[in-house]
Amino acid sequence: MTAELLRGAEAIGLAALMSGVEAYLGYPITPSSEIMEFMASEQGDPRFPRYRAFLQASSEVEAVNMLMGAGAAGHLAMTATSGLGLSLMAEGISHAYVAEIPFLIVDVNRGGPGLGTTEPEQSDYLFVTRSLGHGGSRAIVLAPEGVGEAMELVNRGFRLAFDYRIPVVILTDAIVVHMWETVDAPELRPVQDGVPPWAVRGKRDRGTRNALTTGFLDSRELKAFKEGLERKWRRISEREASYECRMCDDAEVIYVAFGISARVAAEAVRELRGRGTAAGLFRPITLAPFPSGALAGLRGKGIRFVVMEMNEGQMYRDVREVLGPDEGVESIPMMGGIITRSEVS
């Protein structure tokens, strides 16, 4: 594949297919439905023989539990949803986190809370990064800024999900999913061949059984188990946190933004540089684990940090926590709308 004009929804689907996705199990919700519709139309595509199952579930609750079944059986499964649906999936994600079951969820962030709007927002940040489900459950969260990166992050997301046996969320929004961009289609390889040894699919010739539980009869067992999960998360944080820092070396003001907001911030940076201000952009690519180490490395240089996001200031809290009380950190929140360059620079 060479350069192609692709819309976000189809690109995400294509990336999943190239990564070897086997099942799409979901429930329609604006603004994510185009992803589902694309995957529905892709059934039987001879280019992707691994893709064998598409099912529209009766609710997001049913969908996430189907993802759990497919993931528990060691197969690549995904869905796309928006905030409301993700709220319903929280129970399932919490179970998957403990049972160490991998699957991929694309959250196409819309206005919220409640029904909100069907227009883009970044207000699910807190939900997906801090506590995606009760009891301290988590997921790895990746945030693409455009169509091309969305494709790479879908592939990377599946890889991370299966390497670490953990649910992965791609946090995107209604803009990225609906926009068209010319993309140098990335080389994406299927994430696995065959099923992993821990898969629950019948003992077959394995001899011993695989049991994925989420309940424990005794808090000592739970404690030991959770300590293992914490160690796993630390490994993930050490190895997988990723970010991009453009023109940060000499910057006096650094915008901190993720996803589509980073594109707007980049425009602002360009404009400021044009006017002679040394501006830069720090763009977290993994929102969880948050690239705190890299961000902390920018402390003590008198840089003015401006966190811009399409919510009331959710990532701002994380940035403030990492940089500490003495750094200059401002928040540009935008609730219920899109940040435009004029509001930013």
Added chain:
Amino acid sequence: MAAGTVEARTARAKWEVIIDPGKCKGCGICVAACPMGNLRLSEAINSLGYHYVEWKYEGEVGPCTGCTACYWVCPEYSILEIVRSGGEGL
């Protein structure tokens, strides 16, 4: 082979129930299910705290026909084993 099978089906072949009392919860269903009345709940208690089932006939061959009714109604698994009198397990 055929002669042996016939032998197993005559009343002359005696059977008995080998019991592992440690897992029994004393529900008593097997006692009530045995058509020959071969079982009873013990006066003693096992480590789970229940009056466990025991074979009524100590050291003698009882009227067990090997019907396995006790085995079928029992909600546990590791308690009852139906064996030929003096023989090994099945």
Added chain:
Amino acid sequence: MGAEVRQATRIGLLYDGKASTFCPGCEQGLLLKLIARALEELGVADRAVTVGTVGCSSLGYLLFDSDFVQAPHGRAPAVMAGIKLVEPDAVVFAVQGDGDALSIGLQELLYAADRGIPMTVFMYNNMTFGMTGGQMAPTTIPGMRTTTTPRGRDVKLSGSPIDACRLLSAIDGPAYVRRAILAPRPLRVKGKIFYSTREALEAYRIVLNAFRAQLKGGFSFVEFVGTCNVNWRMGVDESKAFVHEVGAKYFPPGLCRDVYGLEGRGKV
């Protein structure tokens, strides 16, 4: 000596030497035994996947030596669907309580049944939420006292018990829908209580049929009406009598759907 075998009692799929996790007198242990035997008899033990539910049935995995994955409360049919879509020759089953299947999980159960993706659901109906201490369940009968209906279930407030078999036979998807009483009926013989193996053996045949339906590509659902003598505050014999005399009036045994004619009555 040991050559003549009347009836094999060893069941490979059950861990030997473990007491079950169920109360004395509960039939769930029996159900698990029947399931294990049936899977072995059908030669599919190595392809079996147990999906865990929430309730007393959830502890079954401690006794049952098959691949296992825990589902959240009520969601087992959805988890089973996910497994079957990617591993079609796995033989999946779940034992749901009446709460798991008909309260929180009703939607998942209905859609799984409606789609007809091959899987087997056993519902142990003991008219209560057993594990959590005896609260009202969707199948609690009118007037029955539970911890959340201390004055008896009030139909005006809480509705009537749900008839799972009738509900599931109203849709086209399922291949085998059956209800049976799993509790043995107490019979009085010369003033003493006697139990026959009739219910257990009939249940075994039904369990075999349920798995046969799945192997033929259908969705099977079996409701077994059983006791919860502890939460009903009854003795073992009294609770068996209650099921047969009272419970069976609301949940009469019967064959509600049999697309493959597994019970020999032709297509039902």
